[in-house]
Amino acid sequence: MAPGLVGVYGGRAVTYVPADERAATAWTADEAVAHLFATQYRPLVRLAVLLVHDDGVAEELVQDLFVVLHQRWGRLRDPDKAAAYLRQSVVNRARSVLRHRTVVDRYLRRQGPPATAPSADLSVLDAETTSEVLAVVRTLPTRQREALVLRYYGDLSEAEIAEAMGVSQGAVKSHTSRGLAALRKKMESRS
Amino acid sequence: MNPEELLRRAFEARANTVEVAPDALGTIRRRIARSRPRRRAITIGLASLATTAAAVVATVALAFDVPRQATPAPPGTAIDTTPTQGVFPAPVTPAPTTTPPPVQVRVPVYYVGTADRLYREFHFATLPTDTIQARVAAAAGMALDGGASDPDYRTRWPGTAQIRGVRIEDAVATVDLSAVGRSPGSASAARAAVQQLVWTVTAVTADWDAERPARDQIKVTSVRVTVDGARVENLWDQVDVSRDLVRAPADQTQALVWLISPQHGDTVNREFTVYIYGSVPEANVILRILGPTGETVHTEPVTLDAGGPLWGEAHVRVTLEPGRFTVQASFESLADGSVQALDDHEITVR
Numbered sequence: 001m002a003p004g005l006v007g008v009y010g011g012r013a014v015t016y017v018p019a020d021e022r023a024a025t026a027w028t029a030d031e032a033v034a035h036l037f038a039t040q041y042r043p044l045v046r047l048a049v050l051l052v053h054d055d056g057v058a059e060e061l062v063q064d065l066f067v068v069l070h071q072r073w074g075r076l077r078d079p080d081k082a083a084a085y086l087r088q089s090v091v092n093r094a095r096s097v098l099r100h101r102t103v104v105d106r107y108l109r110r111q112g113p114p115a116t117a118p119s120a121d122l123s124v125l126d127a128e129t130t131s132e133v134l135a136v137v138r139t140l141p142t143r144q145r146e147a148l149v150l151r152y153y154g155d156l157s158e159a160e161i162a163e164a165m166g167v168s169q170g171a172v173k174s175h176t177s178r179g180l181a182a183l184r185k186k187m188e189s190r191s
Numbered sequence: 192m193n194p195e196e197l198l199r200r201a202f203e204a205r206a207n208t209v210e211v212a213p214d215a216l217g218t219i220r221r222r223i224a225r226s227r228p229r230r231r232a233i234t235i236g237l238a239s240l241a242t243t244a245a246a247v248v249a250t251v252a253l254a255f256d257v258p259r260q261a262t263p264a265p266p267g268t269a270i271d272t273t274p275t276q277g278v279f280p281a282p283v284t285p286a287p288t289t290t291p292p293p294v295q296v297r298v299p300v301y302y303v304g305t306a307d308r309l310y311r312e313f314h315f316a317t318l319p320t321d322t323i324q325a326r327v328a329a330a331a332g333m334a335l336d337g338g339a340s341d342p343d344y345r346t347r348w349p350g351t352a353q354i355r356g357v358r359i360e361d362a363v364a365t366v367d368l369s370a371v372g373r374s375p376g377s378a379s380a381a382r383a384a385v386q387q388l389v390w391t392v393t394a395v396t397a398d399w400d401a402e403r404p405a406r407d408q409i410k411v412t413s414v415r416v417t418v419d420g421a422r423v424e425n426l427w428d429q430v431d432v433s434r435d436l437v438r439a440p441a442d443q444t445q446a447l448v449w450l451i452s453p454q455h456g457d458t459v460n461r462e463f464t465v466y467i468y469g470s471v472p473e474a475n476v477i478l479r480i481l482g483p484t485g486e487t488v489h490t491e492p493v494t495l496d497a498g499g500p501l502w503g504e505a506h507v508r509v510t511l512e513p514g515r516f517t518v519q520a521s522f523e524s525l526a527d528g529s530v531q532a533l534d535d536h537e538i539t540v541r
Contacts, residue, residue, distance in 0.1 A: 033223070037216050046206035055209055056458065064295065064315060066219045093295040096321070133201035152195060153202035166292070184194050 029073035033066055036082055041066070044090055050149045051094035053138060061097065065089045087154075088164045091146055098142060136186045137179075143167070144179030151176055212458060212541065294321040298330040299394040302337065302344035307383035308446035309390055310344050310534065312454060323399050323409060327392050328357045331366055334391040341455035341536060347375045347384035355419070363435055364392050365415040374427035381429035386444050389414045389436050413437050442500055447471055447532040450520040451504075455536040463540075465507045467493060469532070471522040474498030477530075478507060481517040488516070511540045 027035065041062065048058035065086055069076070076082045137145055143165065150161045151172075161176075162169045192200075212218065297313050304310045316329040332354045337346025349372030356367040366388065375384050396411035413435035417423065424433045438444070452466040453459050467476050474497060480489040488511070495503030521533040 030220075030223075033219060034216070037219065041215060042209075042211050045211050046209045049209045050202055050205060055460075058209075059212060059215065060315070061295065063215060063219050063222065064317070067222045068293065068317065070223045089292060092292045096295050097297075129197070130201045130204045133197050134205055137198070137201075148198055149202060152198040153206060180194050180198075183198070187194065187197070 027073075029070045032073045032076075032079070032082065033070050036069065036079065036086070037066060040083055040086055044086055047087070047149065047154060048090050048094055050153055051091065051146065052097045057097055058094075061093050062086075062090065065093070084160070084163060087156075087160075088166065091150070091164050092166070095142055095146075132187070133183070136183055139186070140179050140182055143171075143175045144182065147172055147175035148179045148183075210541070293317045293319055296321060296326060296329075298326055298333075299391065299398065300330050300333045300339075301387045301390040301394070302334065302339040302341075303347045303380075303383045303387060304344050304446050304534070305532075307347070307379045308532075309383070309387060309444050310339075310341070310446050310449060311390075311394065311451075312340055312344070314340075323359055323396065324357045326399065327359070327364060327366070327395050328354050330391050330395045331357070331388060334387050339455075343535070347380045347387060349373055349375060359396070359409055359411060362410050362412045363415050364396060364411045364413075365417060366392060367417045367420055369419050371418055371426055374429055378429050381427050382439075383444075385416070385426060385430045385432065385436065386439050388416070389438055390444070393438055441502065442470055445470075446534060447499070448476060448520050448522055448534050450518060450534040450536050453518065453536060453538045456538070457536070458539045458541050461513065461540055462508065462510045465509055465518060465520075466504065467495065467507070467520045468502065468504045469495060469520075469522070470499040470502045471495065471532070472499055472525050474503050476505065476520055476522050479519040479521075480509065480511070481519065483515045485517075493520075513540050515539050 044062045044065070045055075045059050048061050049055055052058050052061065068089070069082060069086065072085075073082075076085060137148060140148070146165055147161060150156045150164055154161075156164065158169045158172050161172045165172065165175075167175075295315055295317050298316050299311050300314050301309045301311050314330075314333055316326065316333070318325045318329060335346055335348040335352050335354065337344075337348070339345065349370075351370040351372040353369050354366065355369045358365040358367075375381055392414045393411060396409055400408035400410060414437075415422075415435045416426070416432040418426075422433065425431050446469075448467065448469040448471060450465070451468050453463060465478060467478065469476055474495040476493045476495060478489075478491045478493045479487055482488045489509065491507065493505045493507055495505045497503030515537065516539075517535050517537050519533060519535040521530045523529065524531050
């Protein structure tokens with residue numbers, strides 16, 4: 001349907017404006033989910049995978065966030081805020097998933113390592129090194145791992161990382177440098 | 192290559208292997224549709240954290256497909272407001288100025304299947320604060336609601352029944368109910384309903400303990416049922432609840448074969464693990480996988496690590512091409528070879 005006047009009802013002119021031409025703050029909750037899904041869903045699932053190390057859990061986690069986003073859209077009303085909210089929620093929920101994994105693992109056998117097909121990037125960094133680096137990252141304390149993923153995968157600023165992790169910028173610096181130091185040490189001991 | 196660059200490349204390489212589900216937006220929209228308010232309400236109040244109780248109510252309601260408006264406790268209800276670990280309906284007038292980020296937890300929930308036997312599923316619950324009371328209330332609410340992923344599972348509780356509150360004290364979890372309604376039917380159905388609640392509550396508390404050092408464990412061993420804040424002799428004139436309840440023996444309550452994973456509706460990778468649990472003669476279970484038109488694409492005898500009357504388990508690696516399948520686990524009667532205790536889950540292989 002083209003934008004413009006579509007009728008007069010109850011003495012008021014009614015116009016139609018496509019969602020993507022309206023101010024984002026005027027999106028309905030359904031429109032917000034559709035728009036944010038298009039731009040945020042895949043990056044958020046990838047971020048979640050790096051935090052929880054399980055593709056299925058990561059995707060379910062992010063889907064759940066979009067359901068909550070729909071319910072909270074009346075309060076958010078801002079795509080930038082929504083993006084920050086989603087990122088922060090991914091970090092929080094990933095933390096929760098990891099905390100409870102020891103319990104769940106007793107009942108649900110996790111799927112094996114996903115996506116065995118080699119990525120084009122693996123030609124740059126061989127699969128063994130990638131696997132080693134990721135294995136070392138998994139052994140780091142949660143906050144250090146979050147800081148590293150948000151910094152070196154998410155390319156977020158310290159302020160954005162602080163917001164996503166719910167900590168101060170000073171703490172982000174500290175977690176990042178400690179994480180890097182631990183990584184360096186562990187990689188050296190492996191080589 | 193310095194560590195920063197190693198990290199960038201490793202993260203990017205791993206992230207690039209992640210493929211999202213092709214119908215993810217459709218899935219989200221279906222979940223949104225399911226989350227719209229329905230008739231049942233779960234009311235949770237925090238006696239010890241009255242100022243945040245409104246947030247608890249709102250967010251738990253939001254997470255469990257229930258109206259956002261909390262159902263107030265009936266006037267004159269006996270309410271324990273002792274500031275202990277307890278969670279009971281409490282005055283919730285002041286609205287919080289800020290809402291903390293919700294916490295997502297996975298909780299076990301028991302449902303009733305064929306022959307009034309219990310099956311367990313895990314469900315995500317979104318809680319404003321991760322307390323044992325909130326977890327129990329959430330899981331118990333889901334058990335009463337009956338929204339199992341597997342359409343073969345259901346609740347035996349009447350549709351009116353609600354969780355009013357949960358309190359945990361001295362190894363007893365008290366679950367306060369309201370509107371327990373009319374009998375779910377036979378004595379077997381009524382017993383199954385109560386055991387659904389008891390197994391769910393004790394499973395949640397056991398999981399809670401498993402995550403904590405001994406000094407922080409709550410070690411719940413029994414469940415006390417109250418109705419509108421007061422002890423009652425029985426439910427529906429069929430099940431004695433005048434005393435604290437414990438789990439009935441597993442061989443009398445649980446289904447004899449459980450297909451624990453994948454759960455119904457799961458999407459799995461081509462190579463995945465089937466996790467079977469059961470108590471069957473000679474530990475023999477039949478694993479069968481059906482294709483989209485019902486044809487058998489794989490049959491395999493599986494030996495559990497223990498046979499009945501003990502409970503055993505087995506993990507079986509299976510590789511399938513992408514598509515929709517039904518995974519079945521059952522055992523054959525030693526008397527006549529008939530299929531017994533069939534548990535089946537529909538899954539999608541991506």
